[in-house]
Amino acid sequence: MRAVYKNPRELAMCLKDLVDLNLDGLMSYEKFELKVLKMVDVNEIYKNGNIEGKIAIVLGKERIEIIDKVIAERK
Numbered sequence: 001m002r003a004v005y006k007n008p009r010e011l012a013m014c015l016k017d018l019v020d021l022n023l024d025g026l027m028s029y030e031k032f033e034l035k036v037l038k039m040v041d042v043n044e045i046y047k048n049g050n051i052e053g054k055i056a057i058v059l060g061k062e063r064i065e066i067i068d069k070v071i072a073e074r075k
Contacts, residue, residue, distance in 0.1 A: 001035070003042045011043055012058035019063045036070050 005011035015036070022032040045051055051064055059067070 003038060005039075005043055008052060008054040009058060011039070011045070012055040015039065015045075015055070015067065016059055016063060019059075019066050022066075033070050033073075036067060037074060040067075040071060 001014060005014065018027070018032060018035055018039075021027040022029060039045070045055060050056070051059070051067070056064060
């Protein structure tokens, strides 16, 4: 898994896979949280407080809520 993605679709697919791995119980929540936070810090995922449109379309509402929860817990 790369940390920096220039293509928003590839970034969205990676985030989607991470969330799915966590939901399926194949990845611990702590490891999932670290990876998501690293990707959010390095890539421009949020614009004006919301996840960018192209990324949001691939992720879907449920996965966006999970990622937002991880970000909110960090603060």
